[in-house]
Amino acid sequence: MLRAIAIALFAAVGLAVGPLKAEVIAITDATVHTLGEQGVIEDATVLIRDGRIEAVGRDVGVPREARRIDAMGRIVTPGIIDAHGHIGIVEVSAVGGSNDSSVSGRHFTAAFDVTDAINPASMLIPVNRVEGITRAVVAPSHGSGGTLIAGQGAIMDLGDPVDFITRSPAAMYASLGETGAALSGGSRGAAMLHLREALQDARDYRDNRSAFERRERRDYALGRLDLDALQPVIEGELPLILQAHRASDIRAALRLATDYDLRLVISGGAEAWKVADELAAMNVPVLIDPLQNLPGRFESLASTLENAARLHEAGVRFAFATGDSHNARNITQAAGNAVAHGLPHDAALAAIMAVPADIWGIGDRVGRLEPGLEADVVVWDGDPLEVTSYPDHVIIKGREMSMETRHTRLRDRYMNLDDDTLPRAYRR
Structure with a gap:
């Protein structure tokens, strides 16, 4: 009962975290900062299965059932x-x-x-x-x-x-x-x-x-x-x-x-x-x-x-x-x-x-991108330590997270002040 209530509450506020079952995900063409023994790997693939990292490297095969995320050379790090x-x-x-x-x-x-x-x-x-x-x-x-x-x-x-x-x-x-x-x-x-x-x-x-x-x-x-x-x-x-x-x-x-x-x-x-x-x-x-x-x-x-x-x-x-x-x-x-x-x-x-x-x-x-660890992975649109950089994808325990927040909903709601669906007080 408590589990059902918690899930319903989380979904009710519009913050669902994605599918309850972890997917097979392949992040390809990535610059991977493993923070482990492999260091930084260019043109790499991070393969995620059952909530864990299955493989990291240049020659990782991508299964047919995997959902691909093309990093396009961008930086991938642990969470x-x-x-x-x-x-x-x-x-x-x-x-x-x-x-x-x-x-x-x-x-x-x-x-x-x-x-x-x-x-x-x-x-x-x-x-x-x-x-x-x-x-x-x-x-x-x-x-x-x-x-x-x-x-x-x-x-x-x-x-x-x-x-x-x-x-x-x-x-x-x-x-x-x-x-x-x-x-x-x-x-x-x-x-x-x-x-x-x-x-x-x-x-x-x-x-x-x-x-x-x-x-x-x-x-x-x-x-x-x-x-x-x-x-x-x-x-x-x-x-x-x-x-x-x-x-x-x-x-x-x-x-x-x-x-x-x-x-x-x-x-x-x-x-x-x-x-x-x-x-x-x-x-x-x-x-x-x-x-x-x-x-x-x-x-x-x-x-x-x-x-x-x-x-x-x-x-x-x-x-x-x-x-x-x-x-x-x-x-x-x-x-x-x-x-x-x-x-x-x-x-x-x-x-x-x-x-x-x-x-x-x-x-x-967690903390590194190495086989066997839980898949907490972030794909960045730039250097993670630059103020203007932002994640494109956030994955926790193999599940991709929604990028929607209270902030983005408020931004989207009032971005177009000419929208007739807005309350009259907020229109131009």
């Missing part, structure tokens, strides 16, 4: 992965009823999971999808009166109105720096103390669960559901995403990761370039906004448009992220700006496709 944002849980940022990104109060912290709040019929999904975004990391945020640990995020695909979860939970989120200090009584030292207490309690709970259930253990700072949610973090199965901008805050996060053997990812990282060697030595990846260049806060005084280029030179893994819901699609423009400030073009593409897939543990499914 873009929004490495950090709120697609599906924020519709109108200023309207509380459509914003499910955060919780207030201290009843739940680590246990809060955005998965059940994701709306696959959000109007913002097609708006971002038609510009090449095929997967999105949906992250919780810190709300007013919230806690240091924001909760758990998920990964979704932007093509399926029902089976849209790629991974859940995908990560645990918390904050250091100015945000962490504000949520912990005013000091960075207090934020780190609270975080260490939570991790220590999670360890003690793991080692003494039976005693806890018999009420023979001390009280913990967090509730049972939060302690349960932290178990994959302390076991190294789930990454801890720590928001930190200042170099000293990043170093504090690295010490925490060492002390508790955590899978750490730094989010924000305005001053990450200053500690690039340390990040590279510990193989800690960073999620950055390549357009961040102004010191909006004291913790980001060393912001620079060369952040990505310097991290790349030092061997740090990084992915680009806007932290947005409405305009995550602008990530290609941001990546292009990073290229203009010294980052190699192929590294910029990787930062929005292959690297986020690896960071989030789905590199065996």
Whole structure:
């Protein structure tokens, strides 16, 4: 019943994603950026069958039943992965009823999971999808009166109105720096103390669960559901995403990761370039906004448009992220700006496709154009990192997506103001 309702709702708003059954598709005469071992292949064919990439190369045979897409020499890439944002849980940022990104109060912290709040019929999904975004990391945020640990995020695909979860939970989120200090009584030292207490309690709970259930253990700072949610973090199965901008805050996060053997990812990282060697030595990846260049806060005084280029030179893994819901699609423009400030073009593409897939543990499914991977594929009308370029075709898990959005419908409706079918108020 729920499946039928979801499909009907998705179709009702005019955003159908194409046939429910994946086709056999052959994209021919393409310049394919595989982002894998094959690199860039000219005059290539990408063959898609049963939702997966069957073959990529110059001498790929095209089956008779395949639907051909003639790329005419244009660029073909993997789909873009929004490495950090709120697609599906924020519709109108200023309207509380459509914003499910955060919780207030201290009843739940680590246990809060955005998965059940994701709306696959959000109007913002097609708006971002038609510009090449095929997967999105949906992250919780810190709300007013919230806690240091924001909760758990998920990964979704932007093509399926029902089976849209790629991974859940995908990560645990918390904050250091100015945000962490504000949520912990005013000091960075207090934020780190609270975080260490939570991790220590999670360890003690793991080692003494039976005693806890018999009420023979001390009280913990967090509730049972939060302690349960932290178990994959302390076991190294789930990454801890720590928001930190200042170099000293990043170093504090690295010490925490060492002390508790955590899978750490730094989010924000305005001053990450200053500690690039340390990040590279510990193989800690960073999620950055390549357009961040102004010191909006004291913790980001060393912001620079060369952040990505310097991290790349030092061997740090990084992915680009806007932290947005409405305009995550602008990530290609941001990546292009990073290229203009010294980052190699192929590294910029990787930062929005292959690297986020690896960071989030789905590199065996998406992020590259290689046989066996799920077919998230985009055909571009120009260089993907140029502002004027736009996708001609977007394919998610082997199904071609509609290129219609709320924006295109409004454009088409009012393009001809002499149309007699328009309401009188809109005619010339």
